[in-house]
Amino acid sequence: xxxxxxxxxxxxxxxxxxxxxxxxxxxxxxxxxxxxxxxxxxxxxxxxxxxxxxxxxxxxxxxxxxxxxxxxxxxxxxxxxxxxxxxxxxxxxxxxxxxxxxxxxxxxxxxxxxxxxxxxxxxxxxxxxxxxxxxxxxxxxxxxxxxxxxxxxxxxxxxxxxxxxxxxxxxxxxxxxxxxxxxxxxxxxxxxxxxxxxxxxxxxxxxxxxxxxxxxxxxxxxxxxxxxxxxxxxxxxxxxxxxxxxxxxxxxxxxxxxxxxx
Amino acid sequence: xxxxxxxxxxxxxxxxxxxxxxxxxxxxxxxxxxxxxxxxxxxxxxxxxxxxxxxxxxxxxxxxxxxxxxxxxxxxxxxxxxxxxxxxxxxxxxxxxxxxxxxxxxxxxxxxxxxxxxxxxxxxxxxxxxxxxxxxxxxxxxxxxxxxxxxxxxxxxxxxxxxxxxxxxxxxxxxxxxxxxxxxxxxxxxxxxxxxxxxxxxxxxxxxxxxxxxxxxxxxxxxx
Numbered sequence: 001x002x003x004x005x006x007x008x009x010x011x012x013x014x015x016x017x018x019x020x021x022x023x024x025x026x027x028x029x030x031x032x033x034x035x036x037x038x039x040x041x042x043x044x045x046x047x048x049x050x051x052x053x054x055x056x057x058x059x060x061x062x063x064x065x066x067x068x069x070x071x072x073x074x075x076x077x078x079x080x081x082x083x084x085x086x087x088x089x090x091x092x093x094x095x096x097x098x099x100x101x102x103x104x105x106x107x108x109x110x111x112x113x114x115x116x117x118x119x120x121x122x123x124x125x126x127x128x129x130x131x132x133x134x135x136x137x138x139x140x141x142x143x144x145x146x147x148x149x150x151x152x153x154x155x156x157x158x159x160x161x162x163x164x165x166x167x168x169x170x171x172x173x174x175x176x177x178x179x180x181x182x183x184x185x186x187x188x189x190x191x192x193x194x195x196x197x198x199x200x201x202x203x204x205x206x207x208x209x210x211x212x213x214x215x216x217x218x219x220x221x222x223x224x225x226x227x228x229x230x231x232x233x234x235x236x237x238x239x240x241x242x243x244x245x246x247x248x249x250x251x252x253x254x255x256x257x258x259x260x261x262x
Numbered sequence: 263x264x265x266x267x268x269x270x271x272x273x274x275x276x277x278x279x280x281x282x283x284x285x286x287x288x289x290x291x292x293x294x295x296x297x298x299x300x301x302x303x304x305x306x307x308x309x310x311x312x313x314x315x316x317x318x319x320x321x322x323x324x325x326x327x328x329x330x331x332x333x334x335x336x337x338x339x340x341x342x343x344x345x346x347x348x349x350x351x352x353x354x355x356x357x358x359x360x361x362x363x364x365x366x367x368x369x370x371x372x373x374x375x376x377x378x379x380x381x382x383x384x385x386x387x388x389x390x391x392x393x394x395x396x397x398x399x400x401x402x403x404x405x406x407x408x409x410x411x412x413x414x415x416x417x418x419x420x421x422x423x424x425x426x427x428x429x430x431x432x433x434x435x436x437x438x439x440x441x442x443x444x445x446x447x448x449x450x451x452x453x454x455x456x457x458x459x460x461x462x463x464x465x466x467x468x469x470x471x472x473x474x475x476x477x478x479x480x481x482x483x484x485x486x
Contacts, residue, residue, distance in 0.1 A: 027428065027431065027432070030432075031431060031434075034435040034436065035435060076431050077431075079427055080423075083419070083423060083427070183415055183419075184414065184418060187415075187422075187423070188418070188419075188422060191422050191423060191426055191427070194427070198426070198430070
């Protein structure tokens with residue numbers, strides 16, 4: 001427990017933590033605020049039979065479309081969290097800081113667990129703020145038309161799924177950084193994993209392969225299969241999202257325990 | 263005895279050429295561009311429509327590993343107090359900076375000509391000159407950022423994360439603004455009209471390099 005508290009202190013005192021966290025949240029607020037007029041217009045133009053056109057030429061039932069838009073705006077920011085995870089995890093590989101930490105916490109598995117848990121706690125906090133900002137932005141647009149929409153079971157289930165995706169996928173970034181022992185390589189590997197799926201090359205060419213990447217799993221978990229081209233169901237997606245951090249963190253823990261402390 | 267400018271220039275070339283990271287970056291850029299060229303030639307990308315931006319003819323994605331050469335050239339001196347040793351040899355900071363900049367431009371120019379070759383041989387339009395210019399200008403942006411931040415991590419992360427993650431997110435709301443970002447400006451140099459993109463990318467390079475020069479001249483030589 002004191003190891004966890006120590007790791008949380010390290011994260012909170014790190015300048016990089018607050019620069020990256022601040023940049024992610026500022027970007028999210030900027031995009032959300034800029035989208036408010038579009039959303040207000042789209043909600044005002046809902047047809048009498050309850051259909052909304054969020055993208056030009058795509059008319060869909062309003063309530064599920066609005067919830068999906070809420071989740072998609074959070075999901076978009078969720079892509080940045082693995083980078084944050086990598087920055088948080090990589091801070092001890094400079095200047096031999098890790099040796100000092102191991103002097104204080106010699107049991108390496110304890111240190112690996114405490115580090116992962118502390119990164120997870122910070123990521124969860126950031127993900128909650130992201131979800132709150134998305135919700136506030138949409139609330140302004142729908143508050144008169146659908147006052148109960150954002151509190152509905154469907155919306156809350158989606159928010160919970162987003163939080164799970166955000167923390168689980170970002171822990172992969174942290175674990176990869178612990179494996180390669182470098183923030184730079186950790187961030188670049190994380191972005192490469194994202195870029196493979198962002199281009200949607202795999203989704204078209206090899207859907208089964210696409211479905212095992214964390215970002216695709218996030219899409220498969222959060223988005224509406226009726227509107228987006230998805231490559232697997234939600235259960236498969238959740239399994240993928242849990243398997244990535246568990247496997248990469250296990251590898252990182254074993255390597256931390258066995259390698260020279262550099 | 264003050265070293266001659268040409269000696270300082272050659273010393274900087276040696277520093278860049280003996281850093282293993284520069285060769286790894288060049289090899290990665292060549293391989294990446296060859297792969298993207300093959301993807302573009304195969305037509306697989308065109309058939310997927312607009313969802314794919316990575317493999318199209320207008321792509322500049324292979325520049326991401328390439329800029330590491332310039333970033334290492336500028337940023338590697340800030341590790342382990344290497345800059346202090348360089349300043350002991352060349353106390354005039356503007357001369358040291360100028361030599362480093364000149365060496366980086368030469369290496370980036372020659373390296374870019376090699377790096378774009380496999381892709382250009384495979385692409386139908388095949389014009390290499392704007393592509394080389396885009397590589398060099400983005401390298402200079404990275405060079406300046408490394409000098410300002412005194413790190414290799416921050417510029418490389420920024421130069422990859424901004425075009426791959428930030429631009430798509432921001433571009434949905436501010437499409438015009440994103441066109442003025444360094445990577446997007448450099449990419450627009452590959453198509454017509456290319457003059458606006460060239461001016462914007464050159465402007466980024468100029469601002470970034472000037473800021474780095476101001477930092478090198480004014481800051482503590484120990485690299486702190």
